[in-house]
Amino acid sequence: xxxxxxxxxxxxxTKGLPVMLNCTYQTTYSPFLFWYVQHLNxxxxxxxxxxxxxxxxEHQGFYATLHKSSSSFHLQKSSxxxxxxxxxxxxxxxxxxxxxxxxxxxxxxxx
Amino acid sequence: xxxxxxxxxxxxAVTGSEKILICEQYLGHNAMYWYRQSAKKPLEFMFSYxxxxxxxxxxxxxRFQPQSSKKNHLDLQITALKPDDSATYFCASSxxxxxPSAETLYFGSGTRLTVL
Numbered sequence: 001x002x003x004x005x006x007x008x009x010x011x012x013x014t015k016g017l018p019v020m021l022n023c024t025y026q027t028t029y030s031p032f033l034f035w036y037v038q039h040l041n042x043x044x045x046x047x048x049x050x051x052x053x054x055x056x057x058e059h060q061g062f063y064a065t066l067h068k069s070s071s072s073f074h075l076q077k078s079s080x081x082x083x084x085x086x087x088x089x090x091x092x093x094x095x096x097x098x099x100x101x102x103x104x105x106x107x108x109x110x111x
Numbered sequence: 112x113x114x115x116x117x118x119x120x121x122x123x124a125v126t127g128s129e130k131i132l133i134c135e136q137y138l139g140h141n142a143m144y145w146y147r148q149s150a151k152k153p154l155e156f157m158f159s160y161x162x163x164x165x166x167x168x169x170x171x172x173x174r175f176q177p178q179s180s181k182k183n184h185l186d187l188q189i190t191a192l193k194p195d196d197s198a199t200y201f202c203a204s205s206x207x208x209x210x211p212s213a214e215t216l217y218f219g220s221g222t223r224l225t226v227l
Contacts, residue, residue, distance in 0.1 A: 036216075043201060043218035044154065089154055091216075098144055098167055099216055101154035 002027045004092045004102035012108045015082055021075040021105045023064075023090030032093040033066055033073035036101070039086045047075075047088070085109045114138045115219035117202050122224045124192050131178075132187040132222045134202030142166070142207045143185040144216070145177060149198035160185050161207060192226045199223045 007022045025031055033050040048059040050066040050073055057064060064075045073090060090102040118133040136143060145157040159166040163179040174196075178186045189196060202219040 034216075043220050045218065046215050049215070087153075093214065098156050098159040098169075100156060101146075104153045 002029070002092060002094050002100060004090050004100055006090050006102035006105050008105045009103070010106045010108065012110065013080060015109055015111055016079050018078050019076065019080050019084075019107065021088055021090075021107070023073045023075065023102060024071050025073065025090075025092045026071065027092060027094045029094035031066070031068070031071075033064075034091040034093065034099065035062070035064060035073075035075050036089045036091055037086050038089065038104075044087075044089060080107070080109050082109050082111065113220065115202060115204060115217060117200075117219040117222050119222060120220065122222055124224065124226050126192060126194060126226060128192050129188065129190045130192065130224070132189070132200050132202075132224070134185050134187070134219060136183050136185075136202070136204040136217075136219075138204055138206075138217060139183075140204035140206045140217070141182075142205050143179075143183075144203040144205070145185065145187050146201045146203060146218075147198045148201060148221070154201075158185075158187075189224075194226045197224055197226045 003026045005024045035047040036044040037047045038044040048057050051057045053068045062077045066073050087104050087106050089104045091099045115136045124130050142161040144159045147155045157170045158177045174190045176188045199221045201221045203216045205214045205216045
């Protein structure tokens, strides 16, 4: 069935370093991918969403590129900040169905 | 002002009891959803409704029953509560569009349910 895989459960890094969170998906439909971010004790909110194949989308310093050839939509940032500490979810929308979320990756940024 | 109102914010229940989680959205969206978040299964999709009709149901247990009295309301009734039902329940909404990529899911602040 359709699914989203996030391989890292926890990523710890120091402020100013780059980060990449992996997201791969499996679907029989044309894929639409999203990244949601959830800060502690808050609701998830949209960070960015995919565009056309091989086109990069950016928001708030984060960026991701949908690669249909490898079924991936990895999230990246060139220089993380303390405020980026949060839980990040990759999500897949296929057809008319609801968003399906991956298991999430916790990012912990230290000074 | 919050556009998706969930009540109550915190809820403690005893095993075997019944509770109703309230959700109202004021974003003018035509679709509403329930998601559950626990340590075991982060952000698990449960139900989706559009114009008060069930669109999708991924919850195996009939103990979970959504109720929609108005287009912008989607409550969740849970019967015969079990400790495993302890989780944060998020209500969400979106505007279903001809272009799925345009849809953004907006979440309420959640109801944290603890079953003793």
